[in-house]
Amino acid sequence: MKVLGIGGSHRRGNTEDLVKKALETCRQNRLETEYISLAGLRIEYCTDCGACRKAFTCSQKDDVMAVLQKMSDADAIIVGSPTYFGCVSGRLKALFDRTLPLRRQGNMLKDKVGAAIAVGGSRNGGQEHVVQQIHAWMLIQEMTVVGDKKTAHFGGIAVGRNPGDALQDIVGVETVVNTALKVVEALEKQRK
Ligand SMILES: Cc1cc2nc3c(=O)[nH]c(=O)nc-3n(C[C@H](O)[C@H](O)[C@H](O)COP(=O)(O)O)c2cc1C
Numbered sequence: 001m002k003v004l005g006i007g008g009s010h011r012r013g014n015t016e017d018l019v020k021k022a023l024e025t026c027r028q029n030r031l032e033t034e035y036i037s038l039a040g041l042r043i044e045y046c047t048d049c050g051a052c053r054k055a056f057t058c059s060q061k062d063d064v065m066a067v068l069q070k071m072s073d074a075d076a077i078i079v080g081s082p083t084y085f086g087c088v089s090g091r092l093k094a095l096f097d098r099t100l101p102l103r104r105q106g107n108m109l110k111d112k113v114g115a116a117i118a119v120g121g122s123r124n125g126g127q128e129h130v131v132q133q134i135h136a137w138m139l140i141q142e143m144t145v146v147g148d149k150k151t152a153h154f155g156g157i158a159v160g161r162n163p164g165d166a167l168q169d170i171v172g173v174e175t176v177v178n179t180a181l182k183v184v185e186a187l188e189k190q191r192k
Pocket residue numbers: 009010011012013014015016081082083084085086087119120121122123124125126160161162163
């Protein structure tokens with residue numbers, strides 16, 4: 001079974017480190033993984049043109065449809081975001097809005113396992129709110145959302161400002177690993 005990790009930062013820093021940590025845990029538990037960084041991808045905004053009502057398509061010609069195809073091919077999706085003014089990054093929000101074709105063409109993400117990771121420069125900088133925004137997208141896509149098991153957080157939540165900082169946050173990394181373990185557990189239940 002395959003787990004797709006998505007890093008929603010504009011740079012390759014803490015979010016990427018944490019999502020990759022989660023994917024490493026998945027691989028240690030015999031799952032296939034793939035990582036996509038949104039940094040550098042062309043992601044235009046949804047214009048509500050309606051093209052995706054008729055087919056699995058989008059009128060915007062950029063990098064998004066390839067990401068949607070990878071989402072559709074995965075059994076689980078782990079989405080990470082930096083905390084920007086208490087919210088997900090604009091880049092990630094633009095991607096979420098562009099996932100309308102997946103929903104309109106038969107709820108293509110239905111019952112896939114979903115988990116969230118957030119990192120912020122402050123200890124209480126809004127990471128929980130970011131995790132809940134990611135969960136909201138997953139719930140509206142009818143995914144099965146999981147948290148972080150025994151560390152009793154809503155997902156992976158870490159502190160770090162400069163690239164490399166978040167991997168030093170031992171408690172935060174533990175919540176990321178436990179989130180990945182919960183994804184593993186949910187996929188094993190689906191496999192039975
Ligand atoms: C525009 C902007 C807004 C930010 N807002 C917050 C915030 O509200 N709370 C917080 O804890 N950190 C905030 N930060 C810090 C980032 O969340 C932090 O540096 C994070 O590690 C960035 O992740 P990345 O390395 O994956 O890009 C902000 C950073 C930027 C650039």
